Amino acid sequence: MPDHTHDHHDSPHEYDYVVIGGGTAGSVIASRLTENPDVTVALVEGGPSDVGRDDVLTLRRWMGLLGGELDYDYPTTEQPRGNSHIRHSRARVLGGCSSHNTLIAFKPLPSDFDEWEAAGAKGWGAVPMEAYFARLKNNIVPVDERDRNAIARDFVDSAQAALGVPRIEGFNREPFTEGTGFFDLAYHPEDNKRSSASVAYLHPVMDERANLTVLLETWAYRLELAGIRAEGVHVRTKDGEELLLRARREVVLCAGAVDSPRLLLHSGIGPREDLEGLGIPVVHDLPGVGENLLDHPESVIVWETNGPVPENSAMDSDAGLFVRRDPGRPGPDLMFHFYQIPFTDNPERLGYERPPHGVSMTPNIPKPRSRGRLYLTSADPSVKPALDFRYFTDEDDYDARTLVDGIRIAREIARTEPLAGWLKREVCPGPDVTGDEELSEYARKVAHTVYHPAGTCRMGSPDDQLAVVDPELRIRGLEGVRVADASVFPTMTAVNPMIGVLMVGEKAADLIGGEA
Numbered sequence: 001m002p003d004h005t006h007d008h009h010d011s012p013h014e015y016d017y018v019v020i021g022g023g024t025a026g027s028v029i030a031s032r033l034t035e036n037p038d039v040t041v042a043l044v045e046g047g048p049s050d051v052g053r054d055d056v057l058t059l060r061r062w063m064g065l066l067g068g069e070l071d072y073d074y075p076t077t078e079q080p081r082g083n084s085h086i087r088h089s090r091a092r093v094l095g096g097c098s099s100h101n102t103l104i105a106f107k108p109l110p111s112d113f114d115e116w117e118a119a120g121a122k123g124w125g126a127v128p129m130e131a132y133f134a135r136l137k138n139n140i141v142p143v144d145e146r147d148r149n150a151i152a153r154d155f156v157d158s159a160q161a162a163l164g165v166p167r168i169e170g171f172n173r174e175p176f177t178e179g180t181g182f183f184d185l186a187y188h189p190e191d192n193k194r195s196s197a198s199v200a201y202l203h204p205v206m207d208e209r210a211n212l213t214v215l216l217e218t219w220a221y222r223l224e225l226a227g228i229r230a231e232g233v234h235v236r237t238k239d240g241e242e243l244l245l246r247a248r249r250e251v252v253l254c255a256g257a258v259d260s261p262r263l264l265l266h267s268g269i270g271p272r273e274d275l276e277g278l279g280i281p282v283v284h285d286l287p288g289v290g291e292n293l294l295d296h297p298e299s300v301i302v303w304e305t306n307g308p309v310p311e312n313s314a315m316d317s318d319a320g321l322f323v324r325r326d327p328g329r330p331g332p333d334l335m336f337h338f339y340q341i342p343f344t345d346n347p348e349r350l351g352y353e354r355p356p357h358g359v360s361m362t363p364n365i366p367k368p369r370s371r372g373r374l375y376l377t378s379a380d381p382s383v384k385p386a387l388d389f390r391y392f393t394d395e396d397d398y399d400a401r402t403l404v405d406g407i408r409i410a411r412e413i414a415r416t417e418p419l420a421g422w423l424k425r426e427v428c429p430g431p432d433v434t435g436d437e438e439l440s441e442y443a444r445k446v447a448h449t450v451y452h453p454a455g456t457c458r459m460g461s462p463d464d465q466l467a468v469v470d471p472e473l474r475i476r477g478l479e480g481v482r483v484a485d486a487s488v489f490p491t492m493t494a495v496n497p498m499i500g501v502l503m504v505g506e507k508a509a510d511l512i513g514g515e516a
């Protein structure tokens, strides 16, 4: 290995590591690698900085960011069994989706990591992963007392009374299979400020570290490969300048579950036939790129309340519920978010009206069985990729049945005091919709996403033909390039994935640093 310590400033566009994507995982990795002052890192981020931006940094303003100028806003392909109108928000700003999400913070359950290990991700079991949770720099705390809305408290009481599940105070304290309570969030309750990946990992060091170069509003569009070795990445800056950023040691791809496979495909790394069909020269035939597209689909049931709901909240969906219907499963198989607002965006398309004040429950499928696929429709890197989630297409209809169960359980909770006393009427689907078929039809047509795409560059063992990266996160068959973000998830975590992504970042930094 040549001595790089003296040539840092020789070439303006050469670094030890080029990290693509200053999002959730990328912020962790760039921050950790540059703890060593002898290591240089370029962090390439498609969006602007979040520093000083109250619209981004104030957690409760999250909904205002969706669909706006800081959102890549990916459509889905037509979903014959689901909702074809879902828009997948992906943040275009430093911190990535941790800068516009709700920051619900769940350490993946032991059963999630053990499932990864069993799927071929050697070394990613629950026991070794524990250390990475302990390392996280984010401020992870239960929803603060001041943010605990009276109706959300009553939701928790009613869920407990109706279902007999335990009340949980601090979901990350010990593993659970069911329970209800206020979530842990990565935030600062005193001013409702995000403790996103960028706030926790980059803001404290960005201006101080001479060895960290953050290139904002710069888009990576193709990897530079010499044979099987990744040598850097081609980017376009905000001013339209095209640069080749060279990586002496490694390129680390952290563009997320949509944009990491997208960049690989445009670099000629992916399923041969697809690439040839689009006229993209095949550099490396890797059939798994874009396959195994996972998500948490959800549905919604909305009530009108007797009067306005009190104002206080961390981000309007501060409490929830996990249910395990099948005791043979190691973890929960149905989850609910409770919204202190009437979330009628999708039902309105079917003719339902938004009540003046109301609340919602959004049952989702922790371990969905449908698997989708991401693919390109054009060799032009500026064309958005196609996202076909194949929602509700699993053979035994498990996914749709889960949401039907969810709506029925939601109604049981709503009938139970103290929540019952707040509710005037069920707005959607409405009390007349009761049969399995009708409920399934409704649940699927108004289905939404919990915004958790993952799995499109999945990690796996050498005999897994569809694995894209090995358990050290190296792209199989190539040198000098890893993927580290939600796309490497072999399977979906039963809980919201962000903490899992941050832990992927921490472990990736360890793997990369250890090798150097």
Ligand SMILES: Cc1cc2nc3c(=O)[nH]c(=O)nc-3n(C[C@H](O)[C@H](O)[C@H](O)COP(=O)(O)OP(=O)(O)OC[C@H]3O[C@@H](n4cnc5c(N)ncnc54)[C@H](O)[C@@H]3O)c2cc1C
Pocket: 020, 021, 022, 023, 024, 025, 026, 044, 045, 046, 047, 066, 089, 090, 091, 092, 093, 094, 095, 096, 097, 098, 100, 101, 102, 103, 104, 105, 106, 218, 219, 220, 221, 254, 255, 256, 257, 259, 260, 263, 450, 451, 452, 453, 484, 485, 486, 487, 495, 496, 497, 498, 499, 501
């Ligand atoms: C609205 C919403 C709410 C959510 N709520 C929660 C929640 O409460 N709890 C939870 O656990 N999870 C939540 N999630 C999911 C969670 O935020 C994501 O799973 C996680 O943040 C993904 O991290 P990532 O590193 O894979 O990708 P990202 O955080 O999306 O990072 C990718 C980064 O790469 C950049 N980028 C992409 N392509 C390029 C390119 N070609 N060149 C340069 N830069 C590029 C992007 O700008 C972005 O900054 C939510 C997601 C959304 C969208």
